Amino acid sequence: MHLEAFLYGGVSAVLAELASYPIDTCKIRLQVQGQVTDDALTAIKYRGTLHTLMSVCSEEGFFSLYNGFRFAALRQATYGTLRFGIFFSIKRMWNDRGGTDKNLPFLIALGTTAGVTASILTTPIDRMKVLSQSTAQTRKRKIVNTFKKTHSKGGISGLYQGIWPNAKRAAAVNGAEIPCYVFVKDFLTNTLGLEDNMLTQFYCAVTASAVGICISQPFDTAKTRIMQQKTHRTDIRVYEGFFDMCRLTISNEGRRALWKGAFPAWCRNGPWNIVFYLVMERFRKFDQWANQRDHSYF
Template sequence: MVVAQRGIIPPRNYADTYWFKYILSCCAATTAELATYPLDLAKTRLQIQGEKGLNGANAPPYRGLARTGMGILQEEGLMKLWQGVTPAVYRHMIYSGTRMVLYEKMRDHLFTCRPDGTRPVWQAIVGGILAGGVAQFLASPADLIKVQMQMEGRRIFEGKPPRIQSASEAFVKIYHAGGLRGLWKGCMPNVYRSAFVNLGDLTTYDSVKRYFIGTWKLSDTYWTHGLASACSGFIGAALGTPLDVVKTRIMNQPTDVRASGISGLVSAVLGCPADCIKARIMNQPVDNMSRGLLYKNSVDCLMQTVRNEGFWALYKGFIPCWLRMGPWSLTFWITYEQIRNACGTSAF
C-alpha cells in the first residue's frame, strides 16, 4: 500500500466554487439592503397612497420621498425606518444568492464568448430574465412578509389594530390563513417584476462592464464598477417600477380566504406588471375576516390603477425606487466585486 506524502495532493480551492460565490453574494446583498432599506420603505408607502377602497378619510395627502421619510421618522420613530428589514434580509439570502449564481453559471457554460471577452446581448437578456424570475419565485414568501411588516407602522399611526408583530408571526398567520399557496400570494407579479429588474440590473451591469473593459480599455476597478452599477440601477428602476407598483398593490389588498380552488389558482397565476401591484397585494390582511379582493389578478390591478389614477400612477415611487436602486446597485456591486477579490475569487 502506497501512502501519499503530505503536500503531494494540493488542497482544494473553494474560492471559485458556486456555493462560495452564493455566500459572498448574500453578504454583499445584506450590506446593500441595510444601507438603503429606508428608501425601500418610503417607496412602498408612496405606492400604497391613493389606492381606492383602502385609504380612509383621514389618510395623509400625497407626499414625496423626503416628506414620506420625515413623516415616518416624526410619526413612528427612527427605528421604524427599518421596519421589515429582517424578512428583507431573509429574502436576499435566497433571492440574491440564487440569481447571481444561476446567472453566472449560465454565462460560463451556455453563453457565447467573443474574442474581446463580450457576449451577445440577447443571451445576457435571456439569462438575466431567467435568473431573476426563478430567484424571486423562490424568495416570494419572504417578500410578502416584508411588505406586510412595512405597512404596520402606518396602520398603528392611523389607529388600526396591528396585524403582526414579527416576521415569524406573519409567516404563521399567512400559512394558517392560506396554506402554502398563501405564502406565494402575488408571486407572479413579483416574478415578472424581478425578471425585468434583473434585465436592467444584472444584464446591464454585466454587459456595460465588459463593454467598458473590452472597448474603452478601462481597468477592472472601483470606477468601472461604479459606472456600470449606475447604468444598471437606472435601467432596472425604469423597467421595474410599473411592475413593482402592481406587485405592491396586489400584495397589499385584502384577501377573501373563501376564494380558493381552481379559480383562485388561475387568478393567482394570471399576468402582471408589477412594482406597485406587488406592494398592494403583499400588504393585504391575513386574517379570516378579511374583505373581498380589490383585484381579480395582476392585469385587473393594472387596469384599475390606470383607470382610477392615470397611467403615471404606475410610476408612483419611481424617484425613491431609482434613488434606492442606484445606491443599492452601487453598494452591492462594489462590495461584491471587492469581497470576491479579497477572497481570491475571480471577478464577476
C-alpha cells in the same frame, strides 16, 4: 455550479439592503397610498420621498423605517443568493466554453431566468416584508408568527399571494440590471480601455439601476399593491392579477400611478446596486487572491 457566486452574492445583497432599506420603506408607502379599492389607503398622506422620510420619523420613530428588515435580510439571504449565484455560475460556464459578455440577448435571458427562479422560491418572504413596510406597526413582527398568521388566514395561497406579479417584476429587474452591469462593464473596460476600478464599477452600477427602474417600476408597483392586500376581507376590491391592477390603477389614478415611487425606487436602487457591486467586486478580488486564480466567477 460555483458556490462562491452564491455566497458572495448573498452577503453583498444583505449589506446593500441594510444601506438602502429606509428608502425602500418610503417607496412602498408611496406605492400603496391612493388606492380607491381600499378605504384605509385612499388618502394621499405622503407627498414625496423626503416628506415620507420626515413623516415616518416624526410620527413613528426612525426605526420604523426598518420595519420588516428581518424579512428583507432573510429575503436577500435567499433571493439575492439564488439570483446572483445562478447568474454568475452559469455565466462563468458560458465564458469557459468561449461565450462572450458582448452577447446581450444571452445575458438578458440568463438574468431573467435567474430572477424568476429566485422570486418564485422566495415569494412568501417577500410578502411578509411588504406587509411589514406598508403600514405603521404597533409591534415588531416575528418571522415564524407572521408566517403562521398569514397561513391561517389564507393558506398556502396566502403565503404566495402576488407570486406572478413578483415573478414578472423579477424578470424585468434581473433581465435589465445584471446584464446591463456586465455588458456596460465589458464595453468600458474591453472596448474603451478604462481600468476595471471602483470608479468604472460605480458608473456601471448607476447605469444598471437607471435602466432597471425604467423597465421594472410598473411591475414593482403591481407586486407591492397585490402583496399588500388583505384578501380575507370582503369590504375591499381585490385585484385579480397584474393586468387587472394596471387597468384599475390607470382608470382611477391615471397612467403615472404605475410609476408611483419611481424616484425613491431609484434613490434606493442606486445606492443598493453601488454597494452591492462594489462589495461583490471586492469579493471577486479576494477570491482570486485566496485561490491564486488569474480569473474569477464574474
